[in-house]
Amino acid sequence: MSKAEQRHRRRSARNGWLLSMPALVMLGFAASGPLLIVLVYSFLQKGDYGNVVWEFSPDGWIGILFTRDIFDGTLGLADAHLTIFWRSVSLSLMTTVITFALGFPTAWFIATRPASERAAWLFLVTIPFWTNLLIRTFAIGEILRTEGLVNTLLLWLGVINAPVQLLYNDNAVLVGMAYVYLPLMVLPLFAAIERFDMRLLEAAYDLYASRMQVLLHVILPIVKPGIVAGSILVFVPSLGAYVTPRILGGGKNMMIGNFIELQFGQGRNWPLGAALSMTLLLIVVVALLFYVRAVNRAGSGHGHG
Amino acid sequence: MMKTGRLRLVEENAIEAQSIVKAFGQGKSALLALDDVSVSIRKGEFFTLLGPSGCGKTTLLRLMAGFEMPTAGTIRLDGQDVTYLPPNRRPVNTVFQSYALFPHLTVRENIGFSLKMQGRAKAEIAECTDRMLALVKMEDLAERKTAQLSGGQQQRVALARALAPQPKVLLLDEPLSALDLKLRKEMQIELKRLQKETGITFVFVTHDQEEALTMSDRIAVMNAGRLQQVAAPREIYTAPVNRFVASFIGETNFLNVTPAPGGFRLGNGEIVTAEGSGGVLTVRPEQVRIVSAEGAALTGTVDSLVYFGTDMHCHVRLGDGEALTVRLPLPPCGEAGVSPGDRVGIAFQPGATRLIEA
Amino acid sequence: MVMAERRFSVASLPGFAAIAIAVFFCLYLPIITLVIYSFNSGPSIAVWQGLSLHWYADAWNNQAVKDATVRSLVVAAWASGIATTLATMAALGTTRRASYKGQTFIYVVINQPLMVPEIVTAVALLIFFASIKVATGYQGLAYLIAAHAAFCIPFAYLPIRARLEGMDLSLETAAADLYATPWQTFRYVTLPLLGPGIAAGAMLAFVISLDDVVITEFVKSGGQDTLPTYMLGQLRRAVTPEVNAISTVLLALTVLLLTAFFLLTRKSN
Numbered sequence: 001m002s003k004a005e006q007r008h009r010r011r012s013a014r015n016g017w018l019l020s021m022p023a024l025v026m027l028g029f030a031a032s033g034p035l036l037i038v039l040v041y042s043f044l045q046k047g048d049y050g051n052v053v054w055e056f057s058p059d060g061w062i063g064i065l066f067t068r069d070i071f072d073g074t075l076g077l078a079d080a081h082l083t084i085f086w087r088s089v090s091l092s093l094m095t096t097v098i099t100f101a102l103g104f105p106t107a108w109f110i111a112t113r114p115a116s117e118r119a120a121w122l123f124l125v126t127i128p129f130w131t132n133l134l135i136r137t138f139a140i141g142e143i144l145r146t147e148g149l150v151n152t153l154l155l156w157l158g159v160i161n162a163p164v165q166l167l168y169n170d171n172a173v174l175v176g177m178a179y180v181y182l183p184l185m186v187l188p189l190f191a192a193i194e195r196f197d198m199r200l201l202e203a204a205y206d207l208y209a210s211r212m213q214v215l216l217h218v219i220l221p222i223v224k225p226g227i228v229a230g231s232i233l234v235f236v237p238s239l240g241a242y243v244t245p246r247i248l249g250g251g252k253n254m255m256i257g258n259f260i261e262l263q264f265g266q267g268r269n270w271p272l273g274a275a276l277s278m279t280l281l282l283i284v285v286v287a288l289l290f291y292v293r294a295v296n297r298a299g300s301g302h303g304h305g
Numbered sequence: 306m307m308k309t310g311r312l313r314l315v316e317e318n319a320i321e322a323q324s325i326v327k328a329f330g331q332g333k334s335a336l337l338a339l340d341d342v343s344v345s346i347r348k349g350e351f352f353t354l355l356g357p358s359g360c361g362k363t364t365l366l367r368l369m370a371g372f373e374m375p376t377a378g379t380i381r382l383d384g385q386d387v388t389y390l391p392p393n394r395r396p397v398n399t400v401f402q403s404y405a406l407f408p409h410l411t412v413r414e415n416i417g418f419s420l421k422m423q424g425r426a427k428a429e430i431a432e433c434t435d436r437m438l439a440l441v442k443m444e445d446l447a448e449r450k451t452a453q454l455s456g457g458q459q460q461r462v463a464l465a466r467a468l469a470p471q472p473k474v475l476l477l478d479e480p481l482s483a484l485d486l487k488l489r490k491e492m493q494i495e496l497k498r499l500q501k502e503t504g505i506t507f508v509f510v511t512h513d514q515e516e517a518l519t520m521s522d523r524i525a526v527m528n529a530g531r532l533q534q535v536a537a538p539r540e541i542y543t544a545p546v547n548r549f550v551a552s553f554i555g556e557t558n559f560l561n562v563t564p565a566p567g568g569f570r571l572g573n574g575e576i577v578t579a580e581g582s583g584g585v586l587t588v589r590p591e592q593v594r595i596v597s598a599e600g601a602a603l604t605g606t607v608d609s610l611v612y613f614g615t616d617m618h619c620h621v622r623l624g625d626g627e628a629l630t631v632r633l634p635l636p637p638c639g640e641a642g643v644s645p646g647d648r649v650g651i652a653f654q655p656g657a658t659r660l661i662e663a
Numbered sequence: 664m665v666m667a668e669r670r671f672s673v674a675s676l677p678g679f680a681a682i683a684i685a686v687f688f689c690l691y692l693p694i695i696t697l698v699i700y701s702f703n704s705g706p707s708i709a710v711w712q713g714l715s716l717h718w719y720a721d722a723w724n725n726q727a728v729k730d731a732t733v734r735s736l737v738v739a740a741w742a743s744g745i746a747t748t749l750a751t752m753a754a755l756g757t758t759r760r761a762s763y764k765g766q767t768f769i770y771v772v773i774n775q776p777l778m779v780p781e782i783v784t785a786v787a788l789l790i791f792f793a794s795i796k797v798a799t800g801y802q803g804l805a806y807l808i809a810a811h812a813a814f815c816i817p818f819a820y821l822p823i824r825a826r827l828e829g830m831d832l833s834l835e836t837a838a839a840d841l842y843a844t845p846w847q848t849f850r851y852v853t854l855p856l857l858g859p860g861i862a863a864g865a866m867l868a869f870v871i872s873l874d875d876v877v878i879t880e881f882v883k884s885g886g887q888d889t890l891p892t893y894m895l896g897q898l899r900r901a902v903t904p905e906v907n908a909i910s911t912v913l914l915a916l917t918v919l920l921l922t923a924f925f926l927l928t929r930k931s932n
Contacts, residue, residue, distance in 0.1 A: 013763035019756025020769045023749040023816055027772050030813035034787035035779070041790055051793075102686050105676070109683030112674040123925060128690050130921050132874040134891050135910045138898060139693035142700070147707060149696055182690065201673040202372055203405035205392045207419035208470065211677055217422075221409045240780025242877050247898055257782040264789060264881075274790070277783045288778055374670055391671045 035281070042274035050268045060271030064279060081259075088255040091170065092238035095177040096231050099185040102178070103230065107189035111196075122190070129183035137244045140176045141167060144248070168250030176248040177238050184237070185230040192226020228294035236284050256280055318381070319474050319506040320346040320369055325378035327364055327530075338364040339375070340530040346474075346508060347523075351500050353509045355517040356527035357553070362510045365527075366476050369508065370399045383473055393422075398467040399476045402483070404459045406451040412462050413438070413447040419470040437465040440499070457488045464499070474506045481516065493520055514554045518542065526550050544580075547661055551587050558593065558629050560586040562660070569660065572625030575602045577653070581660035590632040592657035595619065595643060601650025605629065607643050619643060621651065698914065701907035718908040728909065731893040738804060738889060739872040742811030743819070747865040749812075750819035751857070758827045776814035784814070785881035792882055802884045810882050811872045818871045819864035822928060826860025863927045866920050873913070 027033075045057035059068075067078040110121045128136060143149045146163040154160045166172060196219070204214045220227070242257035249255070254262070256276065263273030327339040339361045346352045354362035367373045368380060371392030380388045387395050398419070407415050416437050420430040438444045441461040451459060460480060467475055477496075481489045497520050500507045511517055517524050518538045526533040526541065526549075534546045545551035548559070561584060562569040568578035569586065579586060598604050605623040619631040629651065633643075643649060701719070705712030722728045753773055757766060776784065792806045834856065838848040876891045883892060890913065897906050 009761055009763075012760045016756040016760055016763055016766070017769075020753045020773075023753035023820075024769065024772055026745070026749055026809075027775065027813050027816060030788065030809045031779075031784060032772055032775055034791040035783070037791050038783070038787045102682065105679035105682035106686045108676060108679050119929075124687065125690070127918060127921065128694065130870060130874075131694065131917055132876075132891060132910075132913055134874075134876050134894055134898075135697070135914060136694070138894070138906065138910065139697040142697060143693045147710070149692070179690075179693070182686070197405070198674055199401065199403055199405045200407060202392070203399070203401060203407070204418070204422075205372075205671075205673060206370060206397075206399045207422060207466070208393045209418075209422040210393060213422050215676060217418075218407060222407075237780065240782050242782045243895075257780070260782055260786060261881075264786065270790070273786060277786050280780055281783050284778065284780055371671060372673070 038274045038277050042271055042278055044271050046269045046271050048268075050264070050270060052270050057271065060269075060275040063269065063272040064275055084254050084256060084259050087170065087253065088239055091174055091177065091255065092235050092241075094174055095181060095238045096185075096234045098174070098178045099182050099234050100227065100231065103182055103185035103189055104227075106182075107186045107193055110186075111190055111193040125183055125186055129187075133180060133243055134247075136180050137176055137247045140179050141172075141248055144172055144175065167248060168253070170249070170253055172248040173245045173253060173255070176244045177241060180244055181234045181238060184233045188229040188233060189223070189226045192223045192229075196222060225294045229291055232287050232291040232294075236287050239283065240280055317347055318345045319348045319350070319383060320344075320508065321381040321384075322365065322369070323379050323381070325365065325368065325380070326376045327361070327368065327373065328376045337530050339368075342378075342527075342530070342532050344525055344532065344535060346506060348506055349504050351497065351507045351509065351520060351522045353511060353517040353521040353524045354527060355511060355514060355524050355553075356533075357512055359529075360527040361530040362512075362527050363478055366399075366478055366508065366510050369474070370397055370476050371395050396470075396473045397476060398470060398472040398474075399478060400460075400463050400467045400480045402479045404463040404480075406459055406462055406466070408450070408452050411448050411450055412443060412454070415451060415462055416465045416469050418466060423470065433469055437469050440468070440502075441465045456483055457492065460484065460492065461495075464496075468499075468503065468505070472505065474508060477507060477509045479510050479512070481511070482513075489516075496520065518554070526553065528553070544659060545587065545661065548585065548663070551661060556590050556630065558588050558590060560588070560623075560627055560629070561663075562586045571603065572623060572627055577658060579658040579660045580656075583660045583662035585661050585663050586658055587661055588653055588658045590618065590630045591616075592654040593629065593631045594652045594654070595621075595631055595633065596650040596652045598648045598650045601652065603651040604648060605651060607645050607647045607649060609645055610643070621649060623651070694914070697907055698911045700904055701911045703904055703907075706903055718904045719912075722905050722908045722912075725905070727888070727893060728890075728905075731888040731890045734804070734887065735873055735889040735891075738807050738811055739869050741804075741808045742815050742872045743865050743868040745808070745812040746815035746868045747819045747823075747861060750816050750864055750868075751823055751861055753816070754820055754823040754827050758824055759832065773820055774817045777817050781877040785878045788878065789881040796884070804887070806882050806884075807879060807887065807889075810878050811875065814875070814878065815868035815871050819868040822863040822867060822924075823857065823860045825928075826857060826863075830856055859927045863924050866924045866927070870917055870920050870924075874917070 041052055042060045043056055043058070044052040045055045045059065047053050062068075062075070063078070063081075065078060065081060066075040067081075068075055106125070110118060110125065113121055144166040145151070146165065146167075148166075150166060151160075151163040155163065200218055200222070201214060204218045209217065239255075240257050241255055242261065245253060245255040245258055249258075251258075257280075260273050260276045260280070263269045263276065267273070322345075323343050325339050325342045326337070329336045329338055342361070342365060344365075354365060356362045364373065368375055369382075371387070371390060371394075374389055378388075379386055382395060382397065407418065410418065413434055417430045417434040420433060425433075434447075435444075438447055441464055443458065443461055443465065446454065446458065451462060454462065460483075463480070480496075481492050484492060493516060496507070496509075509517075509520065518541075521538055523535060523537055524541050525535045528549050534541060534550045536544075541550065541554055545554065545557075551557045551559075560571060562571055562577070563584070564570070565576055568576045570576055571586070577586065603623065605621040608620040608622050608628070611618040611620070615635070617633045617635055619633050621629045621631060623629060631651070700711075702714050702716065703711055704715030704717065750773075753769070757769055757773075788806075788810050792810075796802060796806075830853075835848050835852055838852045839845075843851065874891065875889075876895060879889050880892050880895060883889070888896065890909065894906055894909060897903075
């Protein structure tokens, strides 16, 4: 590169940084920066009425998995905590599976519509996605209530004699999360299926594959990066869900998000809350790394695997 | 052919398409891709469907494969009606124009795909795959992913994959069109050898008439959804039945003639006799000779000369204004012996002229 | 002659169309039910007692709802404005130039709100702003606006960046050829062409800000409800179709803005 080109490059980089700086400052102040504070707080001692005492204490992190007996100070496994973690992980996994089972046919359906219709169907699937999370959760809650649509229908059909309690349990949260995060599974799947070469299907049928064999041996393997992307896009927000378990779970069926909130409210254990937040963030970052790898593999084609 | 003892007709035809009509769309705007096409393909034949883009040859092939179903008509495979049978139930396999190799499988897995779908034993699949790899000489690349192969290699894998399940008929949809000229010529020889070796009926689709002439046992020339002529290459070339076939295959001269006592009268008055019937006389450029203008019945002036390496094309304008192309073989020194503006005489090789409809 | 139009469709898989239609149905059923019952004259969400708009009137006359609505709109407007401006600058700084060191870092920071779970950010801001509140005594809307502006940046950034990358470079080169200074080129060529992208980004940021629940709930001071947090509070007590009415209005607004967004981004294709 010539001297002039080098100078131009440096100036271009400098301008790039200058232009991006205001946004970076804003985010640093009200998004990324405070995360560091959380990290610091996780190593402090909890105050008696909430907030923290500025002394080092590992209790925040220990408290994730263990409780200290108030009488003899020994550590024991915090069963309540483990239940919450287990619930969060299993519900998130189940949500991912359900959204895939329902989302894959939906994405396939949209991708195989004639090109003129496709944008309309996509728009239809996206609208619920952009609708307020609270509204959608509330709407599902209304359907599941004892006076709601599902119970009314079941009573009318004669399947049950009295309204069934559908709300305020793990299943309600599962249904709610599947409902809320379904579009997040459909969109990456649709992107992957749209890129799929349909002529491969002709070849597969020509070579005596049945419909099921085509799905298992040709479609799913090739669309795998989209499946991974969709799964992570559903799993990550599910893990950190707050609104949905709160409204549909009724306060007793807590997930990690609610548990974190508790520490800053009645629980009065800010360091624990901070440690939990950091743990959640760590899990999410790891999951996102998998996502980036899957997306990159999709972009580079199928030359190796 | 009748077998004595048991009255059983042994099916001679590998594929029989009868009165095929294929229309796309509805009503007024419907496109008639195939208009009452009937063709019989014999077992063990190398049969070519030849025609320009949009003539319906690919549509006919897809009807045989099962990806489309005819609007009317039937398709029989080895005597059995397969018209509405889905492609995975027909003992017919296709080599696609785009090869359609599975990108997530290796060469070996691609070739063995059909056998795996049919649920054959692992040992059997391995043995058959090895045989196919040897047949197309791809043993070294068996474990590669198909995306890493060159065009010619991909083509051979597609071929092996389609041959592996030992189909009754192999359908090839312009399989060589993506290859460069030299590779094409090599693959043409390869394909011909494979067909002879395996004995499988090949149905080959192409728009390249030279390819059709060199490889086929029989050619079906198509245009605008209709069959024009079905015959062996030599007959297609020397005895085209209409103007389309005559002009699509090789180069032809067309001269208008009128009936006259003893034969047909050319523009300049000379009477010629020829086989066929109609108002147009056809003759191939290489069957026309330049002779001395003295005493020649048909004369003209040389318009231009075009150099083709192997020969020279001489464009002659006849007395009545009609144009004629003559192919002049070139001697070693490369001189044709005529120049633009010369007055020359024209002579036809005996038996080389044919009459067709205008 | 048999005129059968049967076809072996390679792209159809058994049962998929049925499942897809069922999914669409189930996606919209709860929302539609919600909207319908906002017009229910009775207080129940299951017993239909006739058409009525009185819940809308109730909501309209409810001072708490009015305050929350105004606050939502004010915060959204400010946040959208700030976020769009900063995002535009950032987009200009990260596209159409040779890649430089740290560009990935900038990209990660800008998109960070999309990746970090909301609860984590909410907690972080709770702690951070709590100490500032104690230190300065200021309890106004600025915290909310700052928080919203921050997480709206990536939503404004992405459409603007997309539009910028799709722009024809030759137009700006032509302007330079016609003696325009860099600033003039920006003002008279780049900015107008970028217009639809900026509008789309602003609209998206506005919708996102309006809809936010978690971060707002943690960051707000007492009595500083936005519409979603007001509804969240209501949901913990007795639920009346007033919530349905408010939801329907929010829904309508979102759909309107989204349609505009889609049209804006479609036209640029």
